[in-house]
Amino acid sequence: MPDFDPLIALVKRKSEYDKDNTWYAGSSTYLAEIKKEVDEVIEEIPNNRICYLEEELGDVLWDYLNAVFALEKETGVKLDAIVKRACQKYEERISAIEHGIDWDEVKAKQKVALAQEQAAINNDQLGLDDDNS
Numbered sequence: 001m002p003d004f005d006p007l008i009a010l011v012k013r014k015s016e017y018d019k020d021n022t023w024y025a026g027s028s029t030y031l032a033e034i035k036k037e038v039d040e041v042i043e044e045i046p047n048n049r050i051c052y053l054e055e056e057l058g059d060v061l062w063d064y065l066n067a068v069f070a071l072e073k074e075t076g077v078k079l080d081a082i083v084k085r086a087c088q089k090y091e092e093r094i095s096a097i098e099h100g101i102d103w104d105e106v107k108a109k110q111k112v113a114l115a116q117e118q119a120a121i122n123n124d125q126l127g128l129d130d131d132n133s
Helices: 005-018 027-047 050-075 079-098 103-126
Strands: none
Touching: 005 050, 027 050, 050 079, 079 103
């Protein structure tokens, strides 16, 4: 697996360039492009042209990373946190199905845990704690 650092460095450089361009509309710029690129991936699959498919998948990855960096500026999300959450989420799901637990069951438990996490964040932001609620 290639190292992602060079790609991340390119995205950061592009991010600096984008902020001063009139066509740039923040993360929505890239989220719209992701949709287009996924359609191009789907169109390319039956053509059996691996280099073209890799190119289109690279475009999806590029636009995804650009969207993440735009969202970092807009919302404060962090790429490291996204990767950490994805690893945790899918480790739980894969481990569950390896142990005979239904995917939907573990997914439902994760949604409850996520809602509880958000509620705790909301309470912290409001200055509430468990003793006052």
